[in-house]
Amino acid sequence: MKSSSKPPAGDGGDSLRTVVIAFVANLGVAIAKTFAAVFTGSASMVAEAAHSWADTGNEIFLLVANRRGARGPDDRRPLGYGRETYFWSTLAAIGLFVAGAAVSVWHGITSLLAGESSSENYLVAYVVLAIAFLLEGVSFLQSVRQIRGEAAQYDKDFLDYALETSDPTLRAVFAEDSAALIGIVIAGAGIGLHQLTGSAAFDAIGSILVGVLLGIVAFVLIDRNRRFLTGEPGSRALWNAVVQRIEQLPEVASVRFVRIEFVGPKQIYVVASVDLVGDFAESRIAHTLRRLERELETNRAVVDAVLTVAEPDEGDIGDVNAVAQQP
Structure with missing residues (x-):
């Protein structure tokens, strides 16, 4: 087999920029949500804080994936190191499942069974969720711009390309940011219903739903990475x-x-x-x-x-x- 020194293909700079923006946004959101979770005691807010910390940790894995996978072919790896991108992206998806989905579902169930009631600092929760939505939206729009540009280049449908792209870091950021925005809406609804009805069960259910959402996203990401690690033949x-x-x-x-x-x-x-x-x-x-x-x-x-x-x-x-x- 031949060895080549040419650099790997693709827009690595665009993907790196997308991951860095996601990391900065998620870190800020995680800190804000943690403050709100401690201040309000909301189960949904605890789930959202766990979600954002999981996303922040995942971005570190994605940065490693981007860096290690960008190395070109050498004598030890004639086909390059591109598959490392899928390995590290899989670790990120597993982290999303364990640190995000499992923690959110567990906390929601224990809160539901214990009948815990959060404090009535609803305004703090709403303000933090609004700020989180804006920050996550910035990261989400960056991934959307990159996907839209590449999908148009290859004459692909937007969602089809998001799922089929061979770039796992781009797919991960888009999926995680989409889940983050939906999760914020779920958390806001749970807190709002708690405020309207006085029942903390809605807040706990919101936490469980956020966890289920993260679990679904993690499963999809893990499955896509598995396919590329085991020899995806392409379209x-x-x-x-x-x-x-x-x-x-x-x-x-x-x-x-x-x-x-x-x-x-x-x-x-x-x-x-x-x-x-x-x-x-x-x-x-x-x-x-x-x-x-x-x-x-x-x-x-x-x-x-x-x-x-x-x-x-x-x-x-x-x-x-x-x-x-x-x-």
Whole structure:
């Protein structure tokens, strides 16, 4: 396998900026919510504080993921270190589940069973939730801008791209910020119903609902990272684009087999078998294939390409007419 010194593909700077903004916003929100939770005793506010501290810790994991995954190929890792991004992002998602979801549900259930009643400092809770909504909104809009720009570049639907993108840090920030905004609304509703009815059960139920929401988000993020860690092959459109690119090489008569695997954010490994145009001397075949591989690798998204001559009885993949896209 060849080793390359080219940098990994993708807009690493945009993702890093998105994560940093999310970290700063979540840290400020976590401090404010903790103050409000102590001051009001609200179960929903405790859940929201746990949620924000979990998000803050997660952003640290995402920063590590962004940094370690950005390293290019070397002799020890010919395909680069992109998969580390998925590993550290998975740890962030597990942290969201344990520190956010589990704590919120547990506190809500214990408050519900104990019949605990929070203090009547409702104004403090509302002010903090409003500030948190604004700060989370800033981070959310940054992730939305990045997703919208990349989705338009690849001609994808916004939500489809948010779920399918090979960039786990971008997906994590968008999902966590979306959950944060919904969680703030749930917490506000729980506190409001407590104020209107005098029953602390609504506050406790709000805490449980926030925890369930975080659990769902964490599960989705873990599952997506699992798929990329275990060899995500990419979409049909990406496969079509790679086949088209190989068919455009003048020495290639036809493409018999193509295998694509993500090895990092916007980084793919390509294996293909082809028929070559004309008759090549055996001594020239290897040289020609290596040259074609290098030509494919001029695309920054292609970390490594391996081409072989197809066997005579190998099937034909057929004609491809899809519009070329980048991963």
